[in-house]
Amino acid sequence: MAIYIPDPVVKRLPMYYRYLKETENRGQVYISSAELAQLMGLTASQVRQDVNAFQGEGRQGCGYPVTELKKHIEKLLGICRQQNMIIVGVGNLGRALLRHKEFAERGFTTIGLFDNRTCNNAWNKNLPVRDIAELESFTEKHRVDIAILTLPAVNTQAMAERLYQCGIRAFWNFAPIDVQLPKDAAVVNVHLDESLERLSYRLKHPE
Amino acid sequence: MAIYIPDPVVKRLPMYYRYLKETENRGQVYISSAELAQLMGLTASQVRQDVNAFQGEGRQGCGYPVTELKKHIEKLLGICRQQNMIIVGVGNLGRALLRHKEFAERGFTTIGLFDNRTCNNAWNKNLPVRDIAELESFTEKHRVDIAILTLPAVNTQAMAERLYQCGIRAFWNFAPIDVQLPKDAAVVNVHLDESLERLSYRLKHPE
Known part of the structure; x- marks a missing residue:
């Protein structure tokens, strides 16, 4: 997989995936760049550029084969295989x-829950909340692909480093800080406050 | 406020805001475009373009005055005033x-909680969960700037329309659909599954 896809296109891939899935569910076999553009809120030429960038294939006069393109994106996103997640901070x-x-x-399965408090486990009998002290022994026994960080901001960076030491290389962080890790780790920071501020901007400045 | 700011710059405004606030907290009075660029993960020339676009002012040789620029962005984002929110789906x-x-x-205050189930209110005595039937009478009595939609996808679009009828013009939606409303409504859809898929992509395709 040596193709390079520009980051703005990567960010749009999940949206392409969603619309192609919906189109497939409606029983539609081909979709034109113009139609896909309308769903995506882009121009048709932008859609053709994007699809070129991620090397999807279309047929002159037919448009894109929906299922094929969807599967291609599925593979790029790595959502055709099972990925194990743990949630740290319950x-x-x-x-x-x-x-x-x-x-x-989409194949993302939570296999472990960790917290540093003694938790009442009654709410979720299938998956007990483990003490964070068990983290190292757990990750030795189980393959963990992704760590979800939902703990207070002040504890997040240190915890991310500890999880990195355990061999985890993908981090989905919800604390309002940017987690910093070595380059071989993938980090997506979800800044909810920034999303709300964007809404506030749009409310104040209607198009 | 007749300036037009391109959407990619609008998306970066909250991040500028965050870094300027951190810089201010460290007691720093001026910041260069190069320094700001490093924090933002951009080039210095991109930062200068951005600041031009949102009409922030810098001084030749000094850089940007941190507090002034922060306040300018605060005003643009509308986060200097109180905004009332309700959460629909508890x-x-x-x-x-x-x-x-x-x-x-940041001035975002939740003034109402709504759900269609009879809720146990013991968990939050200050703000009772109201029956959704009270929505219209509540919005007549209170100014609601923003509605947060955290209900099942299947109910979300209809509820957004009902809230729009009540006069609400800003919607922060967490259901995995794109809420469609008339053009005078501001909608930000938070697609958590797409954020997770982006992480999955980065894990599979390290830089």
Whole structure:
């Protein structure tokens, strides 16, 4: 997989995936760049550029074969295989993510929950909340692909480093800081406050 | 406020805001475009372009005055005034957002919680969960700037339309659909599954 896809296109890949899936579910076999552009809120020429960048194939006069293009993106995103996640920090946000059905549908499976407090486990009998002290022994026994960080900001960077030491290389961080790790780690920081501020901007400055 | 700021710059504004605030907290009075660029992960020339676009002012040889630039962005983002929010759908995610301290620090205050189930209110005595039937009477009595939608996808679009009818013009949606409303409504859709897929891509394709 030596192709280089520019970051703005990578960011759009999941959206392409979603719209192609919806199109497939409607039973549509081909989709034109113009139609895909309308769904995506882009121009047709931009869509053709994007698809070129991630090397999807279309047919002159037919458009893109929906299922084929969807599968191509699925493979690029790595969502055709099972990926094991652990959630570190089991507050409301951690629990909400645990129960988010869409993740499991895409092969993302939570296999462990960790917290540093003694938790009442009654709410989730299938997957007990483990003491963070068990982290090292757990990651020795189980393959963990992704760590979800839903703990207070002040503890997040140190925890990310500890998880990195355990061999984990993908981090989905919800604390309002940018987690810094060596270059071979993939980090996506979800800054909810920035998303809310963007909404506030749009409310104040209607198009 | 008739200036037009391109969307990619709008998306970066909250990040500029965050870094300027951190810089201010360290007691630094001026910041160069090069230094700001390093924090933002951009080039210095890109930073200068961005600041031009949102009409921030710098001084030749000094750089940007940190507090002034921060306040300018604060004003653009509309986070210097109080904004009232309601949360519709009080599951784990709704509760997590209610307890997110950073929102209140930026003037975003949750004044109402709504759900269609009879809820156990013991967990939050200050702000009772109201029956969704009370929505219209509540919005007549209180100014609501922003509605947070944390309900099942299947109910989200209809609820957004109902809230729009109540006069609300800003929507922060967490269901995995794109809420469609008339053009005078501001909508930010947070697609958590797409964020996770982007992480999966980066894990599979290290830089």
